[in-house]
Amino acid sequence: MPTPATATATATPLTPTAPLPFPFPADDRELSPHTGLTRAHWEAAADGMLRAALRYATPGHGLIDLPGPPSRSGVRSDGLEGFARTFLLAALRVAGAGGADPHSFLSRYTAGIERGTLTPGRDDAESWPLIGHHGIQGQPMVESASVALALRLTTPWTWKKMPAAARDRTEEWLRGALRHTPAPNNWYLFPLTVAGFLESVGRGDAETARAIERALDLLEGWYRGQGWYTDGDGRAFDHYNGWALHLYPLLHAHLAADRALLDHLGPRLREFLEGFSLLFDADGAPIHHGRSLTYRFAAGAAVALGALTGHTPLAPGATRRVLSGSLRHFLDRGAFTGHGVLSLGWYGPHEATLQRYSGPGSPYWASKGFLALLLPPDHPVWTATEKPAPSQGPDRVLALPAPGFLVQTTGRDGLVRLHNHGSAKIRPWEGERAPGDPLYARLAYSTRTGPTSAANTPDNHICLELRGLRSSRLRITPLAAGPNWLASSHIPVFPDGGPVLPAARIDSLTLARGSMELRLHHTVNVPVGTAVHHSGWAIAVAPGSAAEQEDGAGPAGELCLAGAEVTGRLLPLHGWRSSAVRRAPQGTAYGPWALVPELTGAVGEGESGAVFASLASLTGDPDAPPLAGLATAEVSGPVVTIRWPDGGSTVVAFGGGPDGRTPRVTGETA
Numbered sequence: 001m002p003t004p005a006t007a008t009a010t011a012t013p014l015t016p017t018a019p020l021p022f023p024f025p026a027d028d029r030e031l032s033p034h035t036g037l038t039r040a041h042w043e044a045a046a047d048g049m050l051r052a053a054l055r056y057a058t059p060g061h062g063l064i065d066l067p068g069p070p071s072r073s074g075v076r077s078d079g080l081e082g083f084a085r086t087f088l089l090a091a092l093r094v095a096g097a098g099g100a101d102p103h104s105f106l107s108r109y110t111a112g113i114e115r116g117t118l119t120p121g122r123d124d125a126e127s128w129p130l131i132g133h134h135g136i137q138g139q140p141m142v143e144s145a146s147v148a149l150a151l152r153l154t155t156p157w158t159w160k161k162m163p164a165a166a167r168d169r170t171e172e173w174l175r176g177a178l179r180h181t182p183a184p185n186n187w188y189l190f191p192l193t194v195a196g197f198l199e200s201v202g203r204g205d206a207e208t209a210r211a212i213e214r215a216l217d218l219l220e221g222w223y224r225g226q227g228w229y230t231d232g233d234g235r236a237f238d239h240y241n242g243w244a245l246h247l248y249p250l251l252h253a254h255l256a257a258d259r260a261l262l263d264h265l266g267p268r269l270r271e272f273l274e275g276f277s278l279l280f281d282a283d284g285a286p287i288h289h290g291r292s293l294t295y296r297f298a299a300g301a302a303v304a305l306g307a308l309t310g311h312t313p314l315a316p317g318a319t320r321r322v323l324s325g326s327l328r329h330f331l332d333r334g335a336f337t338g339h340g341v342l343s344l345g346w347y348g349p350h351e352a353t354l355q356r357y358s359g360p361g362s363p364y365w366a367s368k369g370f371l372a373l374l375l376p377p378d379h380p381v382w383t384a385t386e387k388p389a390p391s392q393g394p395d396r397v398l399a400l401p402a403p404g405f406l407v408q409t410t411g412r413d414g415l416v417r418l419h420n421h422g423s424a425k426i427r428p429w430e431g432e433r434a435p436g437d438p439l440y441a442r443l444a445y446s447t448r449t450g451p452t453s454a455a456n457t458p459d460n461h462i463c464l465e466l467r468g469l470r471s472s473r474l475r476i477t478p479l480a481a482g483p484n485w486l487a488s489s490h491i492p493v494f495p496d497g498g499p500v501l502p503a504a505r506i507d508s509l510t511l512a513r514g515s516m517e518l519r520l521h522h523t524v525n526v527p528v529g530t531a532v533h534h535s536g537w538a539i540a541v542a543p544g545s546a547a548e549q550e551d552g553a554g555p556a557g558e559l560c561l562a563g564a565e566v567t568g569r570l571l572p573l574h575g576w577r578s579s580a581v582r583r584a585p586q587g588t589a590y591g592p593w594a595l596v597p598e599l600t601g602a603v604g605e606g607e608s609g610a611v612f613a614s615l616a617s618l619t620g621d622p623d624a625p626p627l628a629g630l631a632t633a634e635v636s637g638p639v640v641t642i643r644w645p646d647g648g649s650t651v652v653a654f655g656g657g658p659d660g661r662t663p664r665v666t667g668e669t670a
Contacts, residue, residue, distance in 0.1 A: 018334035022048025032386040035284070037324035039373075039382045045327060046093040046370055050105055052340030053086045053364070061112035062126035064361065068344055071359030073139040076129050082361030083112055084143035084150075089367035091150035091158075096373030099157050110158050113147070117169040131176030134183040139357065144177040145190035145248070146367075148197035152255060153374075159201060171203055178211045184427070185232030186240050188215045189248035196252040212252075216261075219249060226402035227272025235476065236440070237403035237423040238290025242276060242302030243368050251371075254309050266311035273306050274313050275400050277322060277390045278407050281447035282414020284325030284389075288589060289418055289445035291425070291437075293353050294344055294362055296335060297326040297369035304372035307381050316380035317387035323372055325389055342366060346589035352438070352453040353589050391416050397484035397512040404478045406486040408512040413620030415566070416447045419510040419517070421488035424476045434472035434495045441473045443508065444517070444537070446618055448566045450588035452538045452596060457582035459538035459596045462506055462521050462612075465531040469498040473506075480662050485511035487663045492526075501526060507654055509663055513644075516630060517616040520640055522654040524609040524661070532575070532610070535598045537561075537568035537618045538584055540591025555579065558628050559597035565590075568618050569626065570597040573633035574640070575612035577601050611635050611654065613642070 024044050027036025057064045063079030064086060071078055090105040101107075116128035131140045151159050151170075159167065177194045192215035195208035222229045222245070229245040230236055246269050253261035279287040286299035300323045306312025307319045314322070330336075333347040342363035343349045354362075375381050391409040398407040404422010409415070425440040426432065435441075435458075438451035444460040445451065452459050463471045471492030479487040487509040492501065503525040511518040523532065539561040556579050558571040572579065576599040584594040603610040613633040617624070634641040638654040650667045657664075 018332060018336075020331055021052070021336040021338070021340040032320070032324060034321055034386050034388065035324040035328045037328055039377055041324070042327070042370065042373060043093065043097075045331070046089055046373065047103060048340050049342070049364075050086060050090055050093070051103070052336075053082065054105075054108060055339075056082065056341075057108065057112070058126050060115035060126045061108045062116035062128065063112075066341060066360035068360030071139070071362070072356045073137075073359065076123075077137075077139045077143075078359035078361055080116070080128050080140055080143050081359055082364065083109070083116070084146035085361055085364035085367055087112075087150045088146040089364065089370055091153040092367065092370045092373045094157065095153040096375070101157065106154060106157050109150070110162060113158075113170055114162065114166040117166065117173045120169075120173050128173065131173070131180055133181045134187060138180070138183065138187075141177045141180065141182060141187065141190050144174055145193040148174055148194040149251075152197040152200050155201060171198060174198065175207070178207050183232075185236070186244040186248075188218050189244060191215065192252060193248050196256060200256065216249060219245065223268070224402045226275065226400050227268050227270070228400070228403040230403075232427065234424070234427045235404070235422055236425050237405070238440070239286070239292065239295070239299050240290070241272065241403075243295065243298045243365070246272060246302050247305055247368065247371075250305060250309060250311075262309060262311075266309055269302065269306055269309070270311040270313055273303060275398055275405075275407060277303060277314055277318070278396065278398060278409055279416055279418065279447070280322050280326060280389055280391060281329075281416050282325075282389050282392045283447075284327070284329030285447040286326055287416060287418050287445055287447055288346070288450045289420070290423070290439055291355055292358075292362075292365070293346060293439070293589070294342075294358060295365040295368070296330050296342075296346070296363065297323075298366045299369070300326045301368035301371050304369070304375075307379075308371065308374055314390075315384070315387055317384040318390065319381050320372075320384070321386045321389050323369070324386070327369065346450065350589045352586065353450070389414065395514055399481045399483060399486055401478065401481040401486065404476065404486060404488060406484070406510055406512060408517070410515045410619065415618065415620045417512075417517070417618060418445045419486060419512065420444065420476070421486040421508070421510065422476055422478045424474060426475050432472075432474040432491070432493045434474070434493050434498075436472040436474045443473075443510065443519070446537070446566075448590065448620065449537050449539065449568070449618065450590050452584040452588060452594060453586040456584040456586050457535065457596045457598065459535050459584070461533070461535045462508060463533050464492045464501075464504075464506075464523070464526060465533060466494070466499045466527075469494050470533065479507065480657075480664075482665050484513065485509060485665055489661060505661070507661055507663065509652060509665075511650065511652075511665070515617050515619050515621075515624065516627065518631065518642060518650070519614050519616055520652055520654075521612045522609055522638060522663075523603055523612075524655075526603045526609065528603055528605055530603045532601045532603060532612060533598055534576075534612060534614060535582070535596050536570035536616045537566070538588050538594045538596045539563040539566060539568045540588055540594045543593045556599060556601075558626055560626070561595050561597055562622070563591075566618055566620050567622065567624060568597065569616065570599060571615040571627040572599050573613035573615060573631065573642075574635050575601045575610060576614065609638065609654075611638060611640055613640055
């Protein structure tokens with residue numbers, strides 16, 4: 001192998017600590033040595049968020065028109081979204097305080113409900129839009145669930161104080177969610193939530209019963225094991241598993257005191273949290289993977305739900321550590337504007353983090369992260385001394401074959417990586433069209449890096465290049481799993497008008513060992529001479545900070561990109577001919593400009609296809625040594641032997657099993 005050619009980049013801090021947007025109590029480092037946050041801080045954050053949002057309410061409080069670009073659903077729907085999602089936050093705040101409402105939040109929301117439902121559908125300054133089918137004025141169905149859940153949590157102080165006519169109008173508006181078709185995914189839980197509320201106030205009937213039964217039946221069909229649900233048919237696994245698919249049905253069961261449903265769904269939540277709790281960095285960041293990431297600390301909703309229902313493997317101090325760490329992470333990094341409003345993005349505004357349905361009120365699904373306020377002040381989650389986060393323990397690798405995730409944590413830096421060999425946002429009936437969604441299609445994600453945009457060089461990607469076009473990784477098929485490895489397969493898909501390769505596929509395997517990632521790829525039925533590209537972690541850096549190589553000009557040596565918080569490395573082991581650093585000028589959620597290391601090779605002769613091997617790493621340790629010398633690869637046909645410096649070896653044989661493509665891994669894997 002040629003002498004490694006290292007390209008190094010340095011940067012200024014990505015996200016300097018931002019001033020706190022609300023008045024806060026002093027940190028309590030005795031009770032909460034890691035984050036300083038207590039229940040009082042959570043209440044202060046809720047109060048600050050509500051006061052900031054309510055400044056944008058319409059005169060009758062029926063809508064909250066937060067500043068920002070409209071979603072595809074339009075300004076009126078966005079105003080309802082701002083109302084409904086902040087109403088949920090107010091409900092959690094007041095219900096958690098036993099009805100105490102010193103800032104009179106609920107009276108403003110109750111007035112808003114009465115005004116918004118007075119003439120629904122009318123084009124005026126206050127009226128709520130009617131609920132329609134998904135794709136035809138469907139977004140209000142999403143918001144109906146927040147309205148219904150907030151009313152259910154605050155019934156004594158809202159619903160019971162509303163005039164009878166206003167209650168009737170509100171019921172009629174809510175029933176629109178029961179009478180129209182949801183999106184074919186977690187949306188079916190919104191009618192369940194509406195129906196649960198109506199039944200809780202004595203307005204249940206056959207229509208509400210059907211909505212609940214339908215949702216629970218679908219939920220069973222979406223369950224894949226290890227606590228993971230797919231978000232609708234297919235294999236879309238992401239944060240919706242926690243903040244929707246567990247949250248709505250289990251919270252309904254808890255509020256209804258439905259012991260049978262709690263006993264059925266609760267153990268799934270417990271099992272889910274065993275792995276999911278590892279997906280929070282020591283600095284509090286949730287894993288940056290999947291859609292709707294602008295909801296941010298809503299990622300902690302399932303953690304709080306576990307404590308609320310008693311279905312959690314976490315000690316109370318660890319529960320608060322995860323929750324408070326996530327809230328603190330975004331408070332400190334500028335997620336709020338100077339006026340205390342959540343921005344559309346991750347830290348500050350970031351367009352690539354958003355979806356077409358994202359509007360100014362969308363980030364306030366972060367309200368779900370305040371679910372722990374339903375725990376009384378004397379609950380151990382609030383009184384126990386804060387413990388380290390699960391990711392702060394010994395180095396761990398956890399294989400989750402059900403969703404196709406390999407979770408890798410390193411205790412020295414508290415960094416979390418998620419290797420994706422199973423989650424893809426493609427329905428069974430949908431065709432595969434390039435490019436892939438960056439938030440699903442990449443090989444790996446982390447808590448300190450974000451994927452590059454679809455318009456830039458993809459990070460953590462494997463692709464072919466023919467006729468000047470590069471392929472995408474879209475539908476991902478899991479193949480096999482071991483204690484610290486996962487394998488999957490995909491069909492390389494080129495943009496419309498590009499080549500179509502009959503029976504071609506790429507089988508991929510990731511094996512995690514400490515902070516290292518062994519990445520193996522086996523091309524099958526790919527024409528000889530086809531170029532193959534493989535990229536590593538995208539590192540947010542300051543423009544002009546890198547000693548960059550020209551595309552393809554560098555020898556196939558180790559690439560190192562050092563950012564402000566992380567260092568990414570990529571080392572070729574077999575099959576690669578050149579290395580280069582690519583620019584990603586649209587940046588990532590972690591910085592406005594980024595670089596991506598990339599290796600390039602070509603498919604050679606051989607009936608069994610070509611094998612490509614590399615080592616990668618992402619670390620927050622600035623003194624981490626280079627990867628060179630930490631492993632060597634010997635390849636014979638589809639069999640790869642990796643030799644480690646401690647004398648151990650790992651053998652990976654591609655192309656086995658009855659299907660002819662299931663890899664087999666033997667030898668040292670720890």
